[in-house]
Amino acid sequence: QLQLQESGPGLVKPSETLSLTCTVSGGSISSSSYYWGWIRQPPGKGLEWIGSIYYSGSTYYNPSLKSRVTISVDTSKNQFSLKLSSVTAADTAVYYCARQELGQDFDYWGQGTLVTVSS
Amino acid sequence: QSALTQPASVSGSPGQSITISCTGTSSDVGGYNYVSWYQQHPGKAPKLMIYDVSNRPSGVSNRFSGSKSGNTASLTISGLQAEDEADYYCSSYTSSSTQVFGGGTKLTVL
Numbered sequence: 001q002l003q004l005q006e007s008g009p010g011l012v013k014p015s016e017t018l019s020l021t022c023t024v025s026g027g028s029i030s031s032s033s034y035y036w037g038w039i040r041q042p043p044g045k046g047l048e049w050i051g052s053i054y055y056s057g058s059t060y061y062n063p064s065l066k067s068r069v070t071i072s073v074d075t076s077k078n079q080f081s082l083k084l085s086s087v088t089a090a091d092t093a094v095y096y097c098a099r100q101e102l103g104q105d106f107d108y109w110g111q112g113t114l115v116t117v118s119s
Numbered sequence: 120q121s122a123l124t125q126p127a128s129v130s131g132s133p134g135q136s137i138t139i140s141c142t143g144t145s146s147d148v149g150g151y152n153y154v155s156w157y158q159q160h161p162g163k164a165p166k167l168m169i170y171d172v173s174n175r176p177s178g179v180s181n182r183f184s185g186s187k188s189g190n191t192a193s194l195t196i197s198g199l200q201a202e203d204e205a206d207y208y209c210s211s212y213t214s215s216s217t218q219v220f221g222g223g224t225k226l227t228v229l
Binding site for chain 2: 061
């Protein structure tokens with residue numbers, strides 16, 4: 001059974017960079033059939049797609065976040081990562097990683113991790 | 120990119136059917152058969168309920184169905200059960216090769 005697990009600091013200071021890693025188990029991140037994505041959800045609000053990456057390193061980002069987002073993949077560790085720079089309180093959210101079928105639906109999700117931006 | 124438009128809330132009694140709409144544009148919902156629907160219970164991760172407009176993943180009840188007409192997709196839940204009470208989100212592929220979610224709909228089972 002495929003499992004995804006987010007990890008990283010739960011508290012980040014304003015103007016700093018948020019960094020999260022998603023570890024995939026029970027399957028290979030190098031599968032040609034899937035992308036791997038990040039989605040976030042501010043407290044009490046809806047879902048927002050951040051971006052997705054293919055095992056080859058090809059990336060697609062939400063235009064509204066593109067200038068601050070970097071998603072990378074480490075196939076040797078079966079992990080992919082998110083960096084979001086110059087964070088503000090508006091970036092406080094539960095961050096999810098998920099498997100994405102060829103750039104479409106998200107069929108497996110991590111449990112999510114709350115990241116709070118505060119000094 | 121703008122979020123897809125969903126009603127903020129819908130409600131229904133046990134056994135009834137409800138439909139949640141998801142309106143986009145010809146650049147997303149209307150342009151591709153890549154609409155998906157997610158169920159989210161409080162404090163939990165979203166769960167895929169419908170993909171490619173009308174397909175159900177293995178294990179999802181056949182009480183859930185999806186359809187699309189023009190720029191509007193719909194999720195129908197028949198035979199409402201108490202466990203269906205949750206938030207529901209639609210999502211679509213876009214012409215920019217990105218993904219966009221709807222604002223979410225809170226389903227209340229009366």
